[in-house]
Amino acid sequence: MARVLALLGVGVVPADTPVLRADDLGVLRGDGVFETMHVRGGQPWLLDRHLDRMSRSAALLAIPLPDRAALVELAGQACAAWPAADEAALRLVCTRGPEDGGPVTVYATVAPLAPAAVEARHTGVSVATATLAVPAEARPGAPWLLGGAKTLSYAVNMASLRWAAEQGVNEVLWTSADGYALEAPTATLVWLAGGVLYTVPAATTGILAGTTAAYLLEHAGELGMRAAERLVRPAELHSADGVWLASSVRGLTEVRTLDGVALGPSPETERMQKLLGYL
Numbered sequence: 159m160a161r162v163l164a165l166l167g168v169g170v171v172p173a174d175t176p177v178l179r180a181d182d183l184g185v186l187r188g189d190g191v192f193e194t195m196h197v198r199g200g201q202p203w204l205l206d207r208h209l210d211r212m213s214r215s216a217a218l219l220a221i222p223l224p225d226r227a228a229l230v231e232l233a234g235q236a237c238a239a240w241p242a243a244d245e246a247a248l249r250l251v252c253t254r255g256p257e258d259g260g261p262v263t264v265y266a267t268v269a270p271l272a273p274a275a276v277e278a279r280h281t282g283v284s285v286a287t288a289t290l291a292v293p294a295e296a297r298p299g300a301p302w303l304l305g306g307a308k309t310l311s312y313a314v315n316m317a318s319l320r321w322a323a324e325q326g327v328n329e330v331l332w333t334s335a336d337g338y339a340l341e342a343p344t345a346t347l348v349w350l351a352g353g354v355l356y357t358v359p360a361a362t363t364g365i366l367a368g369t370t371a372a373y374l375l376e377h378a379g380e381l382g383m384r385a386a387e388r389l390v391r392p393a394e395l396h397s398a399d400g401v402w403l404a405s406s407v408r409g410l411t412e413v414r415t416l417d418g419v420a421l422g423p424s425p426e427t428e429r430m431q432k433l434l435g436y437l
């Protein structure tokens with residue numbers, strides 16, 4: 159399916175239009191911020207929360223993000239060029255711009271979802287833990303590590319997923335040096351234990367504050383669950399009542415094996431996916 163490309167202040171252009179200069183720091187250094195949203199019914203879902211996070215990310219990197227109205231307009235232009243019946247992924251990207259100074263580069267793309275991500279909603283995923291080699295609560299005290307920022311530097315995240323593939327599993331659950339589960343390279347960890355739906359606290363660990371998991375926990379009451387944040391060790395997840403990875407594009411995927419231990423299936427998966435609007 160064709161992709162859509164829209165430029166700030168310009169609107170939709172042919173999808174193969176050159177956008178970045180060769181010396182853009184977004185390319186040279188991964189120095190920029192982005193957001194990925196789920197497009198449903200021709201609209202980006204949870205746009206406001208994503209824009210809030212993008213402005214937090216930009217502040218952490220000291221990148222001058224264009225004003226919100228301009229970003230809303232850009233997202234709207236990109237989504238309007240996409241068939242409303244088809245779900246998709248909207249990316250908003252803001253790089254620092256050319257190395258010798260100059261304006262930030264801002265654009266939006268809309269693209270189809272990876273078939274594997276859609277299929278995993280039904281099949282679940284196999285997961286291996288892998289260390290991120292930092293203590294769970296170290297990053298907020300070391301702001302140069304950019305905990306909580308969604309930056310363009312995803313090479314480590316992608317390397318983690320390649321490592322997972324080499325191990326014969328679908329996904330990675332990053333762990334801290336002191337043995338706690340943190341997050342996946344592109345998703346938030348969510349688990350159910352004793353009627354409480356949990357996720358890992360972003361504020362104290364510097365993981366990315368996931369918009370999908372936040373929505374799920376805020377609405378957990380509608381499923382008869384309570385919601386809370388806490389640290390957890392992977393061994394504890396082996397006996398949880400359900401373990402999931404949540405993100406804007408995949409929605410919710412159940413973890414069916416963790417380090418070779420079979421989990422689930424949970425009877426809650428479908429209700430949770432429906433609550434999120436992915437089924």
Ligand SMILES: Cc1ncc(COP(=O)(O)O)c(C=O)c1O
Pocket residue numbers: 194341342343344345346366367368369370371404405406407
């Ligand atoms: C590192 C990381 N954690 C969590 C998430 C999930 O965030 P969201 O639910 O806002 O898509 C993502 C999304 O790509 C991510 O990259």
